[in-house]
Amino acid sequence: MSIALPARLKHLRRLDTTAIVFLALIVVLVLSAILVATVGRNLFSPGSIRDILTGMSVLGFVAIGQTLVILGGSLDLSVPYVVSLTSLIAAQTMSGETGMVLPGVLLALGVAAIIGLANGVIVTYLNVHGFVTTLGVGLMLKGYLDTNYQGTAGEAPWAFQLFGATGIGPVPVSTIVMLALAGLVAFLLARTSFGHHLFAVGGNAEVARLSGVRTRRPLIWAHVLCSVFAGIAGLLLASRLGVGSPTVGVQGGYDLLSIAAVVLGGTLLAGGRGSIWGTIGGVAIFAVLDNLMSVLQVNPFLKDVVRGAVIVVAVAIYSRRRLVARRERFTRSGEAAPVPADATSEGGSR
Amino acid sequence: MSAAERGLTDPSVTRPVETPAAAPAPGGLARLARAAISPRGAVYLLLLVLLVAVAILNPSFAEPGQLVRYIQRVAPIALVAIGQYFVIVSGEFDLSQGSLVTAQVVLAGTLIGQDDAKVIPVLLLLIVLGTVVGIVNGLVTTFLKVPSFIVTLGMMLVLYGGVMWWTGGAATGNPADSFREIGRGGVDGLPVIGLLPWAVLVLAAVVALAAWLSKRPFGRTLVAIGDNASAGVFAGASVWRTKTAAFVISSLCATVAGVLLVGYAGVHPSVGRGYEFIAITAVVLGGVVLGGGRGSVWGALAGAFALETLFTLLNFTSVPSTMRDAIQGAIIIAAVAYSGAAFRARRKRPTTGLGAVADAGAPGPSTQEPPGTSGPDPTGSTPSSDPAGTAAARGEQKKENRS
Numbered sequence: 001m002s003i004a005l006p007a008r009l010k011h012l013r014r015l016d017t018t019a020i021v022f023l024a025l026i027v028v029l030v031l032s033a034i035l036v037a038t039v040g041r042n043l044f045s046p047g048s049i050r051d052i053l054t055g056m057s058v059l060g061f062v063a064i065g066q067t068l069v070i071l072g073g074s075l076d077l078s079v080p081y082v083v084s085l086t087s088l089i090a091a092q093t094m095s096g097e098t099g100m101v102l103p104g105v106l107l108a109l110g111v112a113a114i115i116g117l118a119n120g121v122i123v124t125y126l127n128v129h130g131f132v133t134t135l136g137v138g139l140m141l142k143g144y145l146d147t148n149y150q151g152t153a154g155e156a157p158w159a160f161q162l163f164g165a166t167g168i169g170p171v172p173v174s175t176i177v178m179l180a181l182a183g184l185v186a187f188l189l190a191r192t193s194f195g196h197h198l199f200a201v202g203g204n205a206e207v208a209r210l211s212g213v214r215t216r217r218p219l220i221w222a223h224v225l226c227s228v229f230a231g232i233a234g235l236l237l238a239s240r241l242g243v244g245s246p247t248v249g250v251q252g253g254y255d256l257l258s259i260a261a262v263v264l265g266g267t268l269l270a271g272g273r274g275s276i277w278g279t280i281g282g283v284a285i286f287a288v289l290d291n292l293m294s295v296l297q298v299n300p301f302l303k304d305v306v307r308g309a310v311i312v313v314a315v316a317i318y319s320r321r322r323l324v325a326r327r328e329r330f331t332r333s334g335e336a337a338p339v340p341a342d343a344t345s346e347g348g349s350r
Numbered sequence: 351m352s353a354a355e356r357g358l359t360d361p362s363v364t365r366p367v368e369t370p371a372a373a374p375a376p377g378g379l380a381r382l383a384r385a386a387i388s389p390r391g392a393v394y395l396l397l398l399v400l401l402v403a404v405a406i407l408n409p410s411f412a413e414p415g416q417l418v419r420y421i422q423r424v425a426p427i428a429l430v431a432i433g434q435y436f437v438i439v440s441g442e443f444d445l446s447q448g449s450l451v452t453a454q455v456v457l458a459g460t461l462i463g464q465d466d467a468k469v470i471p472v473l474l475l476l477i478v479l480g481t482v483v484g485i486v487n488g489l490v491t492t493f494l495k496v497p498s499f500i501v502t503l504g505m506m507l508v509l510y511g512g513v514m515w516w517t518g519g520a521a522t523g524n525p526a527d528s529f530r531e532i533g534r535g536g537v538d539g540l541p542v543i544g545l546l547p548w549a550v551l552v553l554a555a556v557v558a559l560a561a562w563l564s565k566r567p568f569g570r571t572l573v574a575i576g577d578n579a580s581a582g583v584f585a586g587a588s589v590w591r592t593k594t595a596a597f598v599i600s601s602l603c604a605t606v607a608g609v610l611l612v613g614y615a616g617v618h619p620s621v622g623r624g625y626e627f628i629a630i631t632a633v634v635l636g637g638v639v640l641g642g643g644r645g646s647v648w649g650a651l652a653g654a655f656a657l658e659t660l661f662t663l664l665n666f667t668s669v670p671s672t673m674r675d676a677i678q679g680a681i682i683i684a685a686v687a688y689s690g691a692a693f694r695a696r697r698k699r700p701t702t703g704l705g706a707v708a709d710a711g712a713p714g715p716s717t718q719e720p721p722g723t724s725g726p727d728p729t730g731s732t733p734s735s736d737p738a739g740t741a742a743a744r745g746e747q748k749k750e751n752r753s
Contacts, residue, residue, distance in 0.1 A: 126687040127694075129640045135627060136683035143676025256445075256503050269497040301519060304511025312504035316494040 017266035017274075017318065021281035024314065028285050032292040041295055046170035048291065055287040057174040058233045059257060060280060063265075064182050065229030066258040067279045068222040071189070073202040073271030074123055074130030076223065078115065078138035079230040079258060080249030084145055086112050086234030091154025091244030098157045109231045115141070116227025120220030138255070149246040156242050164239035174236050179280070181229075186276040194218055203272025230254070260311045261286055266318055285310075392689060393636050393652045400659040407666045415544045420662070422536075425549040426451075426607040427628060428654040431636075432560050433603025434629040435650035436596040441576035441642025442491060442498035444597065446505035447604040447629055450483055451622030453513045454608030459617030460517060462525035469529045476605050483509070484601030488594025498597075506626070514619060525612055533613015549610050556606065560647045563599075572596055576642025631682050632657045637689055 033043040042048065062079050069076045086108040093104035115137065122133045166173050189195035198218040200208035209215050230249075237248050259269075265282030267274025289310060293303050385391040405412040411420070430447050437444040454476050461472045487505055491498040524530075536547035563569050571592050575582035579589055608622065615621045630640075636653025638645025660681065664674050 122683060122687070126683075127690045128683055128686045131630075131640055132634055132682055132686045135631070136679035136681075139675040139679030139682075141676075143673045143679065146672035146675065147670055256506075260500065260503060263497070263500050269499060299515050301511045301515035304507045305515065308504035308507030308511065311507075312490060312496060312501055315496045315500050316490065319495040319497075 018278040018281065020318070021264070021266050021278045021285075025281050025285050025288070028288050032288050035292060036295050039296060043291075043295075048295075049170045050167060050172060051294075052284075052287045052291045053170070053175040054172050055290055056280075056283050057172065057178045058236055058252065059254065059261060059286065060175070060178040060182070060283045061229050061233035061236065062254045062258040063261040063279045063283050064178070064185055064276060065226030067262050067265070067267055067274060067276055068185065068189075068198065069130070069226045070259070070262050070267055070269060071202045071271055071274055072198050072219045072222040073205065074134075074219060074223065075259070076119065076134045076226050076230075077131065077255045078119065078134040078141060079226070079233075080252065080254045081138045081141035081145060082112050082115055082227050082230040083234040083237065083249030083252070083254055084244075084246050085115075085141055085249075086231040087238040087241070087248055088145075088149060088153055088244030088246060090160075090235050090238045091156050091242075094154065094157055094160060096155040096157050098159045101157060101160045104160075105235060108235055109228055112227040112231030112234075113224050116224035117220065119227065120223030123223065124216035124219050142250075145246040152241070152243040152245045154238075154244045156238050156244075161239050161242055164236055174239075181232075182276050182280055185225075189276065194221060198222055199272055201271075257286070260307075264311060264314050285314075388692065390637050390646070390649060390689075392685070392692075393649055393656055396635075396685075397652050397656040397659060400656060400663055404659060404663050404666065407663070411662075418544075418546060418550060421553065422547040422549040424655055424658040425547075425553040426610050427625070427632065427658055428553055428651055429556055429603045429607040429610070430625050430629040431632040431650045431654035432556060432647060433600035434626070434633050435636075435638055435645065435647055436560075436563075436572065437498070437600045438630070438633055438638055438640060439576045439642055439645050440572045440593050440596045441579070442593060442596070443502060443630070444487065444600045445499065445502040445626045446483065446487060446509060447600060448622050448625035448627075449506040449509040449513075450480065450601055450604040451608040451611065451625050452619060453509045454479070454605050455612050455615075455617055455621045456513045456517055456619060458525050458529065458609065458612050462529050464524075464526050466526050466528050469526060473529075473609070476609065477602065480601040480605035481598055484598030485594060487601070488597035489590070491597070492590035492593050502626075517619075519619075524617060529609075530613045533610040533615075535613075549613070552606060552610065556603065557647070557651060560599075564647045568592065568595065573643055573645075576644075578643070628657065629654075631678065635682060635685050 029043070036043040036048075062083065066076055066079065089111055090104040090108040093107050094100045119130075119134055119137055122128050122137070123130050126133075128136075164172075164174055168176070189198065197208065197213045198221075200211065200213050201215045201218050205215050233254070234249070238244050241248070261282040262274070262279050263269055263282075264285060265274065265278030265280070267278060286307070289306065290303070293306065298306070410416055430451070434444055434447065457476060457479070458472060461475070462468050483505060487498070487501055490496050490501045532548050532552075534547075536545045536550070538545050540546050564572075571582060571587045574585065575587055575589055575592055582592075583589060604622075604625070607625070611621050632654040633645070633650045634640060634653070635656055636645065636649030636651070638650055638653075657678070660677070661674060664677060665671070669677070
């Protein structure tokens with residue numbers, strides 16, 4: 001819509017990317033509300049809001065972690081298997097007993113942290129590309145899951161299932177926890193040396209190193225946090241399903257969808273630029289679209305088509321905008337820049 | 351060993367082992383040994399070891415007929431890996447390959463049916479679809495500046511969802527036997543090997559074409575752009591045209607793989623699933639660097655063969671089939687870590703400390719080995735390829751400085 005109005009676009013350029021994501025979210029919300037109204041339903045009814053927020057929480061947890069890793073210039077494709085594994089560990093440790101909830105949660109998150117640590121150490125010390133590392137680690141986890149589990153296992157006690165089932169008004173507790181953790185991570189990124197170093201390493205590792213940043217540490221922490229967040233998503237799924245499932249992560253497609261949500265939220269896939277709140281906006285856009293398509297009873301396969309198209313179109317609009325913004329920063333004259341866009345983008349990290 | 355070496359009846363596969371492009375050491379055997387443990391040669395060594403291991407565990411594997419069947423089985427993965435090579439070496443990703451294979455298989459099954467007359471038109475349609483997918487991937491990546499990871503991820507969702515939606519989720523229909531013959535049949539009644547499958551011939555043709563292309567100015571430009579796009583542009587290369595061509599090649603390779611797969615895997619929505627990651631694994635195993643600018647077609651091909659041989663080996667041992675993935679995961683990490691470490695070690699040899707910086711100034715022995723290309727072509731290709739090749743070498747040093 002907005003690209004049809006060039007004057008409007010000029011205005012948008014000065015906005016922060018996160019603001020644009022939320023602007024896009026509002027546009028999506030309004031359009032969805034109108035479309036939902038045509039079939040005689042209300043998008044803002046408590047039930048519908050609960051559906052949307054519930055849909056946000058699992059992908060939200062995974063995407064927060066994924067944002068950290070992508071900001072650091074890496075990638076995590078192992079998240080779906082971490083999600084499945086933690087759901088199994090938690091459900092099996094608890095095995096229906098309320099007293100075992102805390103040990104189950106701690107054990108699941110501990111295992112997730114160890115997986116993240118392995119990812120981080122392989123990426124930083126063995127210098128293996130994050131894509132290859134996490135693809136490999138993911139495959140190893142998949143092999144372990146397929147070998148040891150034939151189907152669902154364990155049982156989450158009722159007290160633990162409440163975590164996924166209760167809500168304050170129409171807002172589920174899990175979404176509140178997700179947003180609180182997003183706020184915590186946003187604080188980490190904005191106010192702590194970990195956050196600043198992560199941005200620096202993601203923008204240009206060599207410049208960060210020459211500036212005295214220990215380049216390995218923030219990236220390892222980002223990987224650990226990413227896996228822990230995937231673990232929280234696994235716990236939430238275990239609480240919702242009441243059991244642990246070896247396929248729940250893969251069925252959700254959390255690896256690629258979380259990366260898509262992060263990029264949709266305005267974070268550069270190459271790292272060094274982006275924000276948590278943009279990611280949350282991206283996740284919300286996905287959730288609203290999903291809800292819209294469910295209400296309109298769109299064929300589930302057609303949903304994938306729409307999702308794919310939305311991802312590409314949205315990112316195309318952002319990357320055009322960012323491109324223009326960058327060029328301005330370099331040559332005041334604007335169009336005279338002879339350097340191709342790729343070169344500008346490489347030097348563009350402040 | 352000789353049996354296994356003979357195993358690659360496709361002479362092209364063994365050739366790079368015998369003629370390592372620019373190993374400086376004199377003496378045939380020492381040169382061969384050094385090339386074999388070098389990051390580029392390691393995959394051939396791995397392949398050889400795996401082939402020997404399979405041949406020992408199952409002696410009938412070394413029979414000519416069995417070997418040809420083995421190549422037939424690897425053909426689809428090898429084709430997809432070769433396509434992926436062109437995209438990865440140019441610095442991009444193609445995640446849409448697996449979905450494209452699925453789409454082509456389902457389309458062929460649904461459209462051809464039992465009507466022999468439709469084989470040629472549908473085949474043309476598949477090729478057109480493959481080309482269009484490649485062009486869209488390439489143009490959106492280059493003109494709209496969307497990361498190819500996202501573009502091809504979107505394409506993957508659109509293709510898979512679209513085909514499933516169109517067929518209602520259950521792909522049915524078996525294409526006519528004349529179509530399946532491409533993947534299943536072959537030239538029968540040959541003296542030593544018996545049946546020479548079409549798949550092997552198709553693979554040989556594609557490999558020859560790909561090897562030829564990678565020696566052409568196009569191939570050189572692709573590597574140069576993958577390494578350092580701005581250097582490539584200064585050398586007169588057109589980034590969008592080259593990268594789009596790479597995406598088209600990748601999609602066409604996936605199309606051919608799909609046509610072969612219809613033959614012996616049949617029509618099913620799960621055919622082709624995960625092929626993009628298998629292809630990327632194979633390519634990376636073959637020494638091609640993610641991010642572009644380094645690697646060769648032969649490496650990618652050997653990577654695909656090594657991966658499939660590994661799976662064959664696991665089938666013969668008592669390892670449960672579900673552990674295949676775990677072993678694949680461990681191998682890919684180890685291979686990339688090894689080649690990275692070996693590459694850095696060689697880079698640092700001439701000087702201590704900031705060796706890479708010194709390299710950039712004075713071309714030492716290590717700079718004589720630009721990655722995928724074996725240096726500027728001495729036989730003299732068109733002038734435009736030469737600056738691109740130099741740019742590739744220069745960009746590579748820049749990359750080393752950064753890491």
